[in-house]
Amino acid sequence: MTTIAEDKPAGSASVVLKRIFVRLGVLPFLLVLALVVFSIMSRQFLALDNLTNVVRQSVFLMIVSLGQMMVLLTGGFDLSVGTMIALVSVVTATAMAAAATIMPNSIPLVILLGAVAGILAGVAVGMVNGVGVALFGVSPFIMTLGVSSICFGIALFMTGGTPVYGMPSAFGDYIGFGKVLSLPTPVWVALLLVIVVYLVVNWTRYGRALYAVGGNARAALLSGINTRQTQFFVYIISALLSGISGVLLTARLNSGEANIGSSMPLESIAACVIAGVSLRGGIGKVENVVLGALFINIVQNGMNLGQIESYLQTVVIGAILIFAVIADQLRLRYVADLQE
Amino acid sequence: MLTASKFKRSVGDPPLLELMKVSKRYPGVRALDRMDFTLEPGEVHVLFGENGAGKSTMISIVAGATQPTEGNLLMKGCPIHLNSVHEARAAGITTVFQEFSLVPSLSVEENMFLGSEATKFGLLDKRTLRAECRDILGRLAFDLDPDRAVSTLSRAEQQMVEIARAFRSELSVLILDEPTASLTDKETDRLFELIAQVKARGVGIIYITHRMQEIERIADRVTILRDGQLIGTVNAKDVNGDDLVRLMTGRVIGQVFPTIESQPGDQRFAIEHLTTADRAVRNATISVRAGEIVGLAGLIGSGKSEIIRAAFGLERISGGRIKLNGKDVTGWSQRALLNAGFMYLPSDRKLEGLMMVRPCSENTTLAALVQNSHWGGALRRGKESLKSRDVLRQMELHPFAPDRAVEAFSGGNQQKVLLGRSLTRELSVYAFDEPTVGVDVGTRASIYRFIKTLCERGAAVILISSDLPEITNLSHRAYIFAGGRVQAELMKDELSEQSVLPHFFARPSIRSQ
Numbered sequence: 001m002t003t004i005a006e007d008k009p010a011g012s013a014s015v016v017l018k019r020i021f022v023r024l025g026v027l028p029f030l031l032v033l034a035l036v037v038f039s040i041m042s043r044q045f046l047a048l049d050n051l052t053n054v055v056r057q058s059v060f061l062m063i064v065s066l067g068q069m070m071v072l073l074t075g076g077f078d079l080s081v082g083t084m085i086a087l088v089s090v091v092t093a094t095a096m097a098a099a100a101t102i103m104p105n106s107i108p109l110v111i112l113l114g115a116v117a118g119i120l121a122g123v124a125v126g127m128v129n130g131v132g133v134a135l136f137g138v139s140p141f142i143m144t145l146g147v148s149s150i151c152f153g154i155a156l157f158m159t160g161g162t163p164v165y166g167m168p169s170a171f172g173d174y175i176g177f178g179k180v181l182s183l184p185t186p187v188w189v190a191l192l193l194v195i196v197v198y199l200v201v202n203w204t205r206y207g208r209a210l211y212a213v214g215g216n217a218r219a220a221l222l223s224g225i226n227t228r229q230t231q232f233f234v235y236i237i238s239a240l241l242s243g244i245s246g247v248l249l250t251a252r253l254n255s256g257e258a259n260i261g262s263s264m265p266l267e268s269i270a271a272c273v274i275a276g277v278s279l280r281g282g283i284g285k286v287e288n289v290v291l292g293a294l295f296i297n298i299v300q301n302g303m304n305l306g307q308i309e310s311y312l313q314t315v316v317i318g319a320i321l322i323f324a325v326i327a328d329q330l331r332l333r334y335v336a337d338l339q340e
Numbered sequence: 341m342l343t344a345s346k347f348k349r350s351v352g353d354p355p356l357l358e359l360m361k362v363s364k365r366y367p368g369v370r371a372l373d374r375m376d377f378t379l380e381p382g383e384v385h386v387l388f389g390e391n392g393a394g395k396s397t398m399i400s401i402v403a404g405a406t407q408p409t410e411g412n413l414l415m416k417g418c419p420i421h422l423n424s425v426h427e428a429r430a431a432g433i434t435t436v437f438q439e440f441s442l443v444p445s446l447s448v449e450e451n452m453f454l455g456s457e458a459t460k461f462g463l464l465d466k467r468t469l470r471a472e473c474r475d476i477l478g479r480l481a482f483d484l485d486p487d488r489a490v491s492t493l494s495r496a497e498q499q500m501v502e503i504a505r506a507f508r509s510e511l512s513v514l515i516l517d518e519p520t521a522s523l524t525d526k527e528t529d530r531l532f533e534l535i536a537q538v539k540a541r542g543v544g545i546i547y548i549t550h551r552m553q554e555i556e557r558i559a560d561r562v563t564i565l566r567d568g569q570l571i572g573t574v575n576a577k578d579v580n581g582d583d584l585v586r587l588m589t590g591r592v593i594g595q596v597f598p599t600i601e602s603q604p605g606d607q608r609f610a611i612e613h614l615t616t617a618d619r620a621v622r623n624a625t626i627s628v629r630a631g632e633i634v635g636l637a638g639l640i641g642s643g644k645s646e647i648i649r650a651a652f653g654l655e656r657i658s659g660g661r662i663k664l665n666g667k668d669v670t671g672w673s674q675r676a677l678l679n680a681g682f683m684y685l686p687s688d689r690k691l692e693g694l695m696m697v698r699p700c701s702e703n704t705t706l707a708a709l710v711q712n713s714h715w716g717g718a719l720r721r722g723k724e725s726l727k728s729r730d731v732l733r734q735m736e737l738h739p740f741a742p743d744r745a746v747e748a749f750s751g752g753n754q755q756k757v758l759l760g761r762s763l764t765r766e767l768s769v770y771a772f773d774e775p776t777v778g779v780d781v782g783t784r785a786s787i788y789r790f791i792k793t794l795c796e797r798g799a800a801v802i803l804i805s806s807d808l809p810e811i812t813n814l815s816h817r818a819y820i821f822a823g824g825r826v827q828a829e830l831m832k833d834e835l836s837e838q839s840v841l842p843h844f845f846a847r848p849s850i851r852s853q
Contacts, residue, residue, distance in 0.1 A: 205718075216693075216695040224674050226675060
């Protein structure tokens with residue numbers, strides 16, 4: 001009874017595909033499929049200009065997804081990333097516009113002040129999430145859903161629903177549209193953050209604690225890990241990353257808007273899940289999440305080029321998310337098969 | 341053929357239930373080896389043997405929870421195949437398992453009829469359900485409110501629900517796996533009256549127990565198992581307790597249990613007059629010295645595990661002191677206690693011990709992240725990987741695949757990974773809670789060797805175990821718990837099953853205080 005598995009033809013194509021599927025998940029297959037389909041649908045798709053465009057567009061989602069992933073690793077999730085971006089945008093624009101009228105001659109300082117104010121607002125929101133989840137044991141679902149509503153309300157209240165203008169044009173010119181060494185500034189920021197998050201998650205004690213809390217919080221506690229502190233800080237990190245994304249988006253739009261980011265919670269969770277991050281916590285890789293965020297933007301870009309209506313695009317994103325979860329269930333079944 | 345039953349069965353009729361040469365193999369172990377067994381209608385047939393002897397495997401086969409590798413099951417002479425607990429129940433075989441299978445958020449009544457609710461026109465027939473529920477509880481004289489949520493019940497009350505549930509349908513075989521483990525004497529008496537009732541109706545009862553008094557009181561026949569093999573079936577009135585223990589432990593114990601030298605040194609760890617907030621431990625005092633293994637014995641819920649869990653900050657303490665290497669550490673966090681050299685490894689590896697989806701290597705080094713990183717918090721993954729490989733090799737992980745998720749390994753290997761955690765950092769006091777629970781004989785021996793090495797290197801070891809041979813063979817000193825109190829302290833030369841067992845039963849007066 002021990003030799004059942006041995007007589008399978010190991011080299012056959014389906015077994016190899018199965019192996020790849022089990023090892024890497026559904027994402028590589030989806031990426032290849034998307035690239036093939038869209039390059040057939042539109043000639044422009046594979047043009048260098050377009051691909052650079054995709055990367056630039058995906059930066060905002062990518063940064064948010066990094067934070068979302070860290071929260072997912074602990075077995076929680078952050079639904080407030082969307083309205084948090086809206087709040088950060090409004091606060092950044094308001095603070096920057098105010099600072100610009102007070103000291104119109106020191107533009108770099110004005111930009112810095114505005115960005116810091118926005119990011120701090122985001123971090124404050126993250127602290128509220130962290131206190132609720134880690135200290136009071138509120139379920140992450142309810143906590144971040146509630147906070148999401150609070151952020152949206154504050155952002156609308158501050159602006160009355162109209163965009164906030166009055167930021168120095170240098171903000172948009174350098175941070176939103178600027179290039180450094182022929183790469184857009186936001187791409188540099190994202191690159192830096194991907195590296196930092198990769199190091200934190202894989203090469204620090206804190207990163208290991210994230211996996212441990214999601215893998216088995218009780219075991220982590222018994223092994224001397226401060227589980228509450230780990231949870232508390234992960235919501236702050238997620239908020240910090242969303243905040244940075246919010247500032248970059250504000251620079252791109254050149255105005256503070258209270259109704260941006262509404263698709264972020266869904267898309268960031270989708271990017272993670274497609275990349276194989278477990279919703280039960282404890283499983284996930286940074287590099288895959290980067291690809292996951294890229295993939296979602298590739299799909300959107302491809303559908304734009306293929307002139308698919310934007311309302312239908314939301315349908316497709318939702319369908320892909322569900323498909324990815326089903327594929328992950330299948331994968332777990334195959335894992336058991338291959339171990340026989 | 342012996343028939344101790346008072347229930348009449350004419351000669352030539354097949355027994356109610358029969359096992360013929362039934363074996364169950366798991367990779368590397370024969371959990372049950374060509375088992376023969378018969379159950380007559382109207383008899384109480386006790387299964388007797390140590391943990392891991394094959395009792396649980398046998399009843400889970402009869403209950404339909406596992407399928408035998410080979411052999412036949414016959415019911416009233418007809419071969420049957422039980423593919424699930426549900427099928428077994430349909431055939432009239434009902435099991436009260438040791439682990440509860442209750443839904444905590446549902447009420448007593450809802451739990452009792454779960455999966456077989458009476459309906460009228462497709463809707464729940466609540467009136468009938470309530471009447472049946474009251475009827476069953478009344479017959480059992482169990483004092484339970486049908487509307488109470490199971491999560492609010494005590495362990496004993498949950499056990500009562502579990503037992504009551506077995507009586508909801510027509511029975512022909514009833515399996516009871518240590519049903520009295522958490523019942524009071526009064527509740528036990530009621531259960532026995534009930535067993536007598538169903539016996540009179542011709543139900544055959546398979547009863548697992550470690551308690552000699554129960555065998556004397558209710559058993560008709562006793563089947564003794566050892567290491568998965570049938571040792572024999574005897575009439576209960578023909579044997580006494582000593583005979584049974586001799587039959588049960590007849591193997592050369594030296595094979596499994598090593599001899600462990602002890603040169604007790606300074607006192608490392610002491611718990612003084614500890615009482616927990618939930619009164620699971622009451623005014624208990626124990627101490628452990630360097631280079632000795634101290635056993636904590638008792639039934640589940642006796643306080644033997646709770647006292648150490650309280651010391652490790654897992655239960656709330658209402659009184660008493662905990663001292664580690666002479667320092668008062670009462671109320672310290674797990675993190676601080678680990679840094680001071682005390683580690684507790686829990687009994688439930690899935691619930692509290694392991695991150696099932698993470699690799700073995702990460703699981704072993706989980707408690708030693710500080711030791712394997714730079715002061716800034718950056719991990720030294722090379723060093724960490726070497727350490728975990730070294731530890732897992734010492735623990736004889738098999739197959740040796742440290743990068744594979746823990747959930748892919750057998751229970752025994754999972755246990756090795758968990759225990760290996762204690763080797764990844766410097767410690768002076770080790771507490772193992774049921775270190776061999778659900779583990780096969782080979783792994784058991786290697787876990788004992790591991791404990792031996794720790795002790796002989798001068799560590800203070802606390803061994804919490806419900807497995808009596810483990811306590812009597814390994815500990816140099818043992819405390820026996822019952823009703824949350826220390827009932828006795830026995831030295832190595834005084835330790836035997838006969839000397840320990842009487843202390844397992846707290847006087848009822850202590851319980852009701």
